[in-house]
Amino acid sequence: MGTLVGHVAPGAGFMLIGLWHLFSHIKLHALNPTSYTAPTWFPTSKFKYLELLLIMAASIASISMELFIGPNRHQPFDPDGTIPSNHLHNFEHSSISLTFLLYAAFALLLDRIPTPSKRPLTQLLGSIAFAQQLLLFHLHSADHNGPEGQYHLMLQLLIFLSFSTTLMGIPMPKSFLLSFVRSLTIFFQGLWLIVMGFMLWTPGLIPKGCFINDEDGHQVVRCNDHQSLHRAVSLVNILFSWFVVGVTVFGIAFYLGLVKLYGEKVRYFALGNEEEEDTDKENDDVESQKIVGKPMSFIPVGKNFSPLDIER
Incomplete structure (x- = not known):
């Protein structure tokens, strides 16, 4: 994941899922404002389980890339069977993907086998996936002391919002606001991952006084002195604040447009x-x-x- 493609690819996945959920929740609430109950995932008209199968396929692709395609010799272990230090982050990223794979697989299984607790159990699986993501990004083995660490700190804030709103959705399934915030933060997660990929691995976008350094086979951003580091971190904070404003405007405008399309006429x-x-x-x-x-x-x-x- 420590490359431009390694951030842009999963970021695009999160963006698509977040946008799909945002659209579906707003449409469902606009059509049924009094009887709205938030589902954990949304079936499509032509193929019911398309969303879950896409999550499963993306998770399997991510695990394969992290453990068998990306590493040297196309396997993550040393010849003696131990995990080398420079592959620890590969196992962390693949563990996140594994949790989302389990969420999608069990969500499909719970839908195929009718149970009275299908919705809350599926919601719980989603919250566990976000909790795993938050834990492993917070305890990441990579050195995130520089600008990369600030990008990851902002990402953890978004993951926490996704986790908390998913968990709160178990006892409050009729709250549209929770579903709206959760969908918007999933979308924002993907957008921020894409921004990280371009800002950290595009030489022309590296802040002044900083540079890309190759360490143990990984490219990381380092700064020449404390002043350059402080400036780079401050730029990350400013950039995130701008994206907060932009995503907020997008979310409200998207809501107003869909409500006008599906709700007001009726x-x-x-x-x-x-x-x-x-x-x-x-x-x-x-x-x-x-x-x-x-x-x-x-x-x-x-x-x-x-x-x-x-x-x-």
């Missing part, structure tokens, strides 16, 4: 028809009372009287 037509019917009834009552001069309940149905008839 609700406002219903309210408009009811109001028109009520207005017509009130107008009929007023006109009838003007003609007869008495309440409608006292007028025989099917007979019309004019003031001249009444005098006669």
